[in-house]
Amino acid sequence: MVHGSSYSIKTGALNADSLNEYLNQQASIQISTYYMCLRFDTDSEYVMPDELGKLFFNFWNGYFKNGLLFHPSTDFFVLAIDVSDIRNADKIAQDMIQNDFKRHFETYKLPYKIVMFNHLDFCENLEQFYELFNFFAEPMELNNFRSCDTADYKSFHDMKYLSAQLKDIAENGSLDDERVLVYCQPVRNVNAGNYDTAEALMRLKLKDTGMVYPNRFIPLAEKNGYIHKLSMIILNKTCRAIREFQDEGYQLSRVSVNFSISELSSKNFMEEFRQIVERNGVDFHTIAVELTESRNDTEYELVLDRVMQFKSLGVCTYLDDFGTGYSNFDRILSLKLDVVKFDRSLLLMANKDENSQFILNYFSTAFKKLGYKVLYEGVETDEQETICVNSHADYLQGFKFSKPIPIEELKNFLSPIQE
Secondary structure, eight states: OOSGGGBOTTTOOBOHHHHHHHHHHHHHHTOOEEEEEEEEOOOTTOOOOHHHHHHHHHHHHHHOTTOEEEEEETTEEEEEEETTTOTTHHHHHHHHIIIIIHHHHHHHOOOEEEEEEEOOTTOOSHHHHHHHHHHHHTTSOSSEEEEOOHHHHHHHHHHHHHHHHHHHHHHHOOTTOTTEEEEEEEEEETTTTEEEEEEEEEEEEETTTEEEOHHHHHHHHHHHTOHHHHHHHHHHHHHHHHHHHHHTTEEOOEEEEEOOHHHHTSTTHHHHHHHHHHHTTOOGGGEEEEEOOOSSHHHHHHHHHHHHHHHHHTOEEEEEEETSSOOOHHHHHHHTOSEEEEOHHHHHHHTTOHHHHHHHHHHHHHHHHTTOEEEEEOOOSHHHHHHHHHTTOSEEESTTTOOOEEGGGGGGTOEEOOO
C-alpha cells in the first residue's frame, strides 16, 4: 500500500486505491479504527494550492503522528487512527477542530463538513465508506462537524436493513407482498354528512423493525427506484378492499392512491394501472389518483397527458398539497383535475391570521366557481372545521375525524347501501 505512486506529492496523503485496500484489511483483522473525514463542498474545477496541501500534511501530523492520511478524491480527506494506541482520539479530534481547524478556515474559506466515526463491521470498501460518510453528512449544515455515536450507527444499520427489504420487495415482484400494508384515512363528505371516500396510505411491517412509517421509507424508495412497485402493491390491495366492501354492501364512492411524477414517466404505467384495476373487478371511478404539482414544463406535459388518460378511464384525479411552495395557478387550472386538496399548512395559517384566512377563502371560492371540489386535510379541531366549511369545503380529512387506520377497518365508517 505504501509504494511511491500511492502518495499525493502535494498533500503527502495516500490515494483512493490505498484507502480501499486499507478498509478491506481493517475488516478482515478487525482492528479498532477511528476515522476523521473532511469533505470540501467545492466545484469540480477547484485545484488545491501547494501551500494548502503542505498545511494539511503538517496539520494532521501535528495531532496524530501515527495516523494514516488518505486523499481519495479532490475534495475528500480521511485520517485513519488506530485507537488501540490513542484511547481519546475523539476528544483530540474535536479539540483540533475547535482550536486549529477553524482558525485555518478563516484564512481559506473553503466550505466543509467533517464527520468522525469508528470502523463498522459492514464497511469493507471505499464504496461502502462513502455511503457511510454521506449518510451522516447529508443532514448537516455546511462548516460544521459531527462525532457519531452508537445511536448514529444503529440509525445507519436500520437504513441498510430497510434498503435491503425495499430492494427485495421490488425484485420479488408480488403485488400481494405481506410486508406492504394499506392503511387509510376516512374522508368526511360535508354535503352528505357521511364518510364515502378515503385516502390510501402506505406502511411497511418488517421482521426486524416492526411497523415502519412513510417518512422513513418513502425517500429511500424514491431515491433507489423502488417506489413504483410499492405504489402498485398499494393500488392492488386497495382495489381488492374496495371490491370486498362493495360485496358486503357498503357505500363507498372511491379511495385515492398517491403516485409520484417519476412513476408517471414509465411508458408502461397506464397499462399496469389498468390491468390491476380490471383484475380486481372494480370500476375505475372507485379509484382516485392523487398527483403533486409539476415543477417544470416537461413534468407539466407529462401530468397533463396522464390526467387525460385517467379521465378517459373514468378515474377521478386529485391535486395533492396545494399551497406548499410555489403554485402555478394557470397550470393547475389547465390540468382540469376533479379535486384540489388544500395542504394543512394553509389551514394552520388561516387559524391564526385573518389575512391568511382571506387568502384561503379566495382560492377556495375560485376553485368552486371553476367546478372543482375542495378537500381540506389536517383538520384537528372544531374551529378548523368551521373555517373549512365557511371556505367551501366539500370534503374534510384529519385527526378530528380519524387517524390513519388499517383499510379493513374502513367499514366502521361506511354506511350500508340503501335497498
